[in-house]
Amino acid sequence: MSCERIQLELVTYHFGVIEDGIRHEVEGHLMGCPDCLRSFLALKRDIEVAESGPRPSPAVLDRLRVSAARELALPEPRSWSWWERPFAFSFAGVVVLLAMGAVSALAREPGSAPHGFVAAPIASSTAR
Numbered sequence: 001m002s003c004e005r006i007q008l009e010l011v012t013y014h015f016g017v018i019e020d021g022i023r024h025e026v027e028g029h030l031m032g033c034p035d036c037l038r039s040f041l042a043l044k045r046d047i048e049v050a051e052s053g054p055r056p057s058p059a060v061l062d063r064l065r066v067s068a069a070r071e072l073a074l075p076e077p078r079s080w081s082w083w084e085r086p087f088a089f090s091f092a093g094v095v096v097l098l099a100m101g102a103v104s105a106l107a108r109e110p111g112s113a114p115h116g117f118v119a120a121p122i123a124s125s126t127a128r
């Protein structure tokens with residue numbers, strides 16, 4: 001594989017999204033070609049420095065996800081619309097309250113936790 005071809009594969013190699021055969025060729029080439037190895041290390045450094053830089057906005061990330069899903073022919077990731085979030089949170093709150101009510105109701109019945117322990121009557125010293 002030529003140096004130009006290797007240079008084109010370095011990004012996919014870095015992210016590990018490369019076919020096994022091509023990965024072996026890239027690794028073999030990097031072992032014997034200081035120029036390509038230097039390019040790979042520079043690319044790796046640039047990517048890692050960029051990863052520690054400012055993060056993209058949520059809107060950009062959403063567009064990226066949709067674009068990647070289209071590229072990979074996956075169903076588009078569903079984003080919550082503005083009116084669905086309050087319903088989801090309300091539903092979760094109602095479920096939690098129902099669970100708390102059920103636990104409370106069960107705990108009130110005689111013989112149930114935490115009042116299930118019934119102390120044995122203590123022998124009174126006054127009884128003769």
Ligand SMILES: [Zn+2]
Nearest residue numbers: 003006033036
């Ligand atoms: Zn090379």
